[in-house]
Amino acid sequence: MSGIVKTEALVLTAYKWRDSSKIVHLFSADHGYLKIIAKGAFRPKSPFRGVLESLNHVELIFSQKPSRGLQLATGVTLLNSFFHIRDDLEKTALGFTVLEIFQKLFPVHEPVAEFFQYTVDLLSALNRKETLPVNLFLWHFLLQLSDTLGFGWQLESCLKCRRSPEAFPLRLDLQNGGYTCRNCGGGESSQGVWLTRPQWESLQALAVADSADLPGFDAGPLAQLRPDPADILLRHLRYHTETPLELKSLKWYM
Helix, strand or coil: CCCCEEEEEEEEEEEEEEECCCEEEEEECCCEEEEECCCCCCCCCCCCCCCCCCCCEEEEEEECCCCCCCCCEEEEEEEECCHHHHHHHHHHHHHHHHHHHHHHHHHEEECHHHHHHHHHHHHHHCCCCCCCCCCHHHHHHHHHHHCCCCCCCCCCCCCCCCCCCCCCCEEECCCEEECCHHCCCCCCCCCCECCCHHHHHHHHHHHHHHHHHHHHCCCHHHHCCCHHHHHHHHHHHHHHCCCCCCHHHHCCCC
């Protein structure tokens, strides 16, 4: 439907178009992936100047016409620039990793309002001034992402016998997103990644944690997991989405 639309959005990427305008890719709360043109964005007195930058959380007003590939921006308000994320290299790497994932895994014009709000809340928590366990935020984001895309991890019980574990270690099944207990063939003698009791309990707790609780979460057991939990969770995503997910931003600190 054509008309003037207002929505919150995260700016994913932007590049110059012609002399003074900018083409911007965003992920919005109500309209999913958007491509807009902000005319005159590089002019000194433009209301778009300095606002439509990657990672910014904005309120966008645009003229929508479904037949157009590029929608026309008519107004924008900066809601949060996540200044303290940009001031820290590891936090910046995570922030831009989130943007890369949105570009790779979410189709054009498909809104996921709850996950959009979750991502804003996660970035807001990461934006705190103090040093935070950035890897923990990444693991949480990847767990929530898998769940949103429809193939979340099953960590409460064994994938085969559906019982809670009685003995450890447990073998992680990266394709099916869960674990196999020792009675069903999991354990140190099995090939693949395996979990100790503290690692299983920590991963299970992380999957259901709120983003606001992450600064105080004990990441110790998962930090000892090899391969790194981010690599494990990305393998699971690659398998289900059939997307390479070679994330340039992630290489900044991994």
